[in-house]
Amino acid sequence: MSTEKLRQEKEKFEALFQHASMGILVTNSKTEIILANNFLLAQFGYDNQGELAGKEIEVLIPSRYHHKHIHHTDVYNKNPKPRPMGLGKDLYARKKDGAEFPVEISLSNYALGDERFTIAFIIDITTRKQFEDAIKRQKEELEITNKKIEELNDDLEDKVELRTKQLQETLQQLEISKDELTKALSKEKELSDLKSRFVSMASHEFRTPLSTILSSASLVAKYVETEEQEKRNKHIHRIKSSVNNLTNLLNEFLSIGKIEDGKITANNLDFNIKEMIASLCSEMEGIVRNGQQIAYTHTGDEMIFSDPVLLRNVLTNLLSNAIKFSAEGSTIEVNSHVSKDEMILTVRDHGMGISPEDQEHLFERFFRGTNVTNIQGTGLGLHIVARYIEIMNGKIEYESELEKGTKFIITLYRLAEK
Secondary structure, eight states, X not given: OOHHHHHHHHHHHHHHHHTXXXXXXXXXXXOBEEEEOHHHHHHHTOSSGGGTTTSBGGGGSOGGGHHHHHHHHHHHHHSOOSEESSTTSOEEEEOTTSOEEEEEEEEEEEEETTEEEEEEEEEXXXXXXXXXXXXXXXXXXXXXXXXXXXXXHHTOOSOHHHHHHHHHHHHHHHHHHHHHHHHHTTTOHHHHHHHHHHHHHHHHHHHHHHHHHHHHXXXXXXXXXXXXXXXXXXXXXXXXXXXXXXXXXXXXXXHXXXXXXXXXXXXXXXXXXXXXXXXXXXXXXXXXXXXXXXXXXXXXXXXXXXXXXXXXXXXXXXXXXXHHTSOTTOEEEEEEEEOSSEEEEEEEOOSSOOOHHHHTTTTSTTOOOTTOTTSOOOSOHHHHHHHHHHHTTEEEEEEEETTTEEEEEEEEEOOXXX
């Protein structure tokens, strides 16, 4: 290569080296600094290359890390290859004035004759660390807030009037904190959405039965004649139904808290699965819509070893959903099959179905499908079902298509007592 060509190549290298937007330095096999670009000099507060040339690399490292760095350098020199430095660890560098700052370092190497050199690329990540620390603080604040919400849910165990009053106070607190949480946790979108769903759901689902109770109570007071007993009974029935709805809502909140605290465990025993499901289907006939039917079939053994209470709660929830989301005159199909090692339970309806977009969030807390917003519900039922199935050492799957219905498949294992 000609002298002119060499000069041009050297100028290209100098331009690339000196104008790089990160700190770059080169050390020899003795870890002595050979070259440092202008960006690195500015990073570390040095005025010129002469201040660093010939000095050991430890001059740029806090003294408390010197002994570790010497060991790591020896290891790297035995097997030099391009790689990040200090994976999973916080790295710090020391400026000329002794100030420390967090860095990210990548290493490379090259040989020139018999001499081997190491290249270090150094990035100041002070701003990134500050951002990460801010995110960490936001997460900690969120955990504290969530813990307070769970504690409030655990307290909802008194009379309906007291529970309603406490919930209204809680909703006010949540509304006040909503804006603060949204601003503080703008980058924690998933958790922010979860809180918003809770506030929206609770406001709607509790106001509806409370409004019904208030209006019915006012109307009952107006029917004072004996012949108006039928009208009184109608509104008394509406009041009882609304109170039951409130109780069910509160029970779902309490169940979530108990599950999260690990207070619900499987209490397995031998029982007749066919008799239990047949009895429950018969009970659910009392709440079916006009013309709806529940068709139950069973195959295989009838005795299993599992938790009948949890399984009954699971099936009750799935049947209630099938009834709510199916048209009048439709059939809900329930099937159970017991083999040697497992029991498969299916609940199928021919109702409105679930969209592919909603299926991705089906078992999340407080999630409700976009096509059921006008139907009463908390969005907690399927989440509780999935957690119960997990506690019973099983799995839940589903098949669904819009306007063609939904099928849930539950598989339970270890059905015989060991």
